[in-house]
Amino acid sequence: MKNRAMCPDDLLVLARRGELCRAELRQLQVYLQASPVSRVLHDLGHHYDTLATDRPNDDALIERVVSRASECRTSPSKQQGPRRPLQLAAVILLGLVSVGVAAATATHLVRRGTAASAADTQEVRRPAPPARAARSSGSSSRLPSAPADPVDTEAPVADETSRGRGPLSPQGASSRASARSSSAAPQAERVLDSAAGLFSQANKLRKARRLGDAERAYRQLQLTHGGSPEAAVSHVLLGRILLRQGKPGAACAEFERYLAGNPGGSLAEDALQGQAMGLRALGRHAEEKRVWETLLSRFPGSIYARVARERLEELGTPSASVAEPSPAAGPTLHEGQPDHD
């Protein structure tokens, strides 16, 4: 058990991340009971965490803002951003002034901002580029090395990636991998830089039980190829890693990201199960109950159905018409969870 002195403010933050031990959780409960304002901040924190999830159309929005912001920076002679640089600097600087001064200053700011917006609106709201520009990973990968095996093709992943928006098929990845076998470093680097290459690398690390390395690899994939099908799947895989590492809060965030961006995805069932297990570990039983119920209603024949019904019984919610199984000792975090490895 960790022995670390922590201020109440940090207890609130680390609770959101799922990084508190049992003793610290008890300490947090005592603190929340004593401080109504902190209870409010605690609840609001969870609300803000839910706003941090991605949405299905984010890729298009991100592409637009990145294109316009890039052009603002690289073409100063024809700046088309919503603000001129000096005005923008003034906006940020004025934001640091106290309320008494900011009221008068902000009024001035509104007038300038409104005038600038009216002048710039037509320039800002340009149609999206006809072709989505590829987000190349300019960063060199710092992923740990993995055995140089041929690229594997896991069935759930193939289902996700074959519906992709580019040539990201397992067959394509395999041909790249076989070409790599006699290549020099630059070609191997290009493979790693692709979404498929990064995803494959991360999977190998996960199968090798190098979970910390795998976590970093999945996050790198999400950072550099956030809109790819591989990145979408990585949310579920990373969530499971985080559950194993005892980080249920972070795990729930990953499962929620997948479900928000892929409500009909082939791993939705797994994501719901993972989310429910994470919520259980966090003690958020009301939410856990809702997720189990959602899983059963959407996937009545799920491999997780038995666990879901058992857990709902424990939570005091009668499950559906199927006969109740005999009570077990209690499900572990990984009970009934097939290993995608």
Place this chain on the structure above:
Amino acid sequence: MMPPSRLGPPDPLAPLARAAQSGDPASIRVFLAALAPRVLRIVRQVLGAEHPDVEDVTQEALVGILEAMARFRGESSVTHFIRRVALLTALNARRRHQLREHLAPRTAWEDAPPAVASCSTPAEAVETQRCLRAFEALLDELPAPQAEAIALHCVLGYTVGETAEACQVPENTVRSRLAAAKATLRKRLHGEALLEARIRGVS
């Protein structure tokens, strides 16, 4: 050259930021593409997911980050730096919007209660919505340093240490700002029947 942050593992954005500082258009685009998802999340957290200005404010934040990177000397991690710029940009946008609202009827999105997914009952959802509106009003009215500190803490989930690194102030300063902001919030909420019910519930 930017020194590494004093806290935490190596910053994954640091190499991208260094490349972007060179002014190469392709590097700038890669850097912005890496930032944009997290900037978008921060803007949504501050403004609200359905706010009509989310896209414009996100773009504004990205432009502001590029401008600010010219002066960035590695005092904090790149991640903390860009998140702070995004937060401040969004807070400013909130203040501008609130001032405009004084002169115009409330828009539909403002009237629609914010989705509060973490509540299990309608009563809890109403309660949290009221607290949310009180908190957002507080962000608009607090002195900027306190607003920034409480926003980093509550909206973005920063620890005291992370807030101190992002704002480049001592941790005790952060604690003071948080305490002052919470005291103001307590006074604001104290007038609400909601908080009185909570107090009765725990006393």
